[in-house]
Amino acid sequence: MTFKTLVASTATAIALASAAFAMNPTVGGAPMLEERNIIENAVNSPIHTTLVAAVQAADLVETLQGEGPFTVFAPVNDAFAELPAGTVETLLKPENKAMLQKVLTAHVVAGDWSAADIIAAANASPDGFYHFNAVSGDALSAKVVGGDLFIFDESGNAGKVTVADVDQSNGVIHVVNAVLVPK
Template sequence: MKTKLIAALAIAGTATIAFAKENPMVGGAPMLDTKTIAENASAAPNLTTLVAAVTEAGLAETLMGPGPYTVFAPTNDAFGMISKASIEKLMMPENKQQLQQILTCHVVATEAFSTDIAGMISDDGGMHVVPTVGGCNLEAYMEGGELKLKDENGRIATVTTADVDQSNGVVHVIDRVLLPSGQAG
């Protein structure tokens, strides 16, 4: 009996190790699946502009909530593709609603890992429409083995780090800020 129990524990321990998956680092910072999207983003040095914008827009508390959410998180370099004057203008209190819409166009009200998204793309014949919390419709597709998102203005973002598991959802880091229809950046 004791031998069977030890063998069962050894097999269970092996199975756990086989399925354990480490979260990717973001900007060199460890991302912990026990922390919320807002907490982990705050630790990533390449997401400081996003964190500042989320804070200014009053969305940090939402991204600390239960979710689940999928967030397509633009890096500092992605925000750098937008003029400094435009960013400063968006961060003004009188433009809070516009900033909220832009940021929520990066959020989906469900948890979708890259395999889920790839499956939806495949099921839909090569392109899947992703409705966001901000009312935008992003087009997800695969190109050259990379997950891409196109906004309503034709701007294309590539997922550079996928499947960053969080306690309240998942983050996919992207290389471009996506904008609602009619907004240029």
């Protein structure tokens, strides 16, 4: 191998590594494509089937396919399973659609907020919390604890961001391990 070939091979390897870092993270092993919208990616995530079913039952599919931008804190299936027995089933009933919409929109923030933006806002705050509102009108707070980003609902329940910055054509998803419950 000549020096020129070695340099070319190294440059190619660096370029491929850089491209790999620029790609969206996978969610539940599924690729999340930046050119797809929030719904188009969510339906491919095997760890968000409960969330997708809830979004469909709440008639929020069209909204979350809209232009946005939206920041979505997307609870995984296990987060919904941690709710008291019967909660999900009750919320999915047609007569509880307004309540389900409120719960789901408590996970959505207007704008495209990266984890770095949220962390910077929290770190700049005197109390270490960044306070903001979901599109439902409910208060959310963000705090960095032990190097991890947590999102708190109005009751003080926290969801840890387990996968951050999953870019979408109409915003960003941050995967969380808890359901944020509005008051």
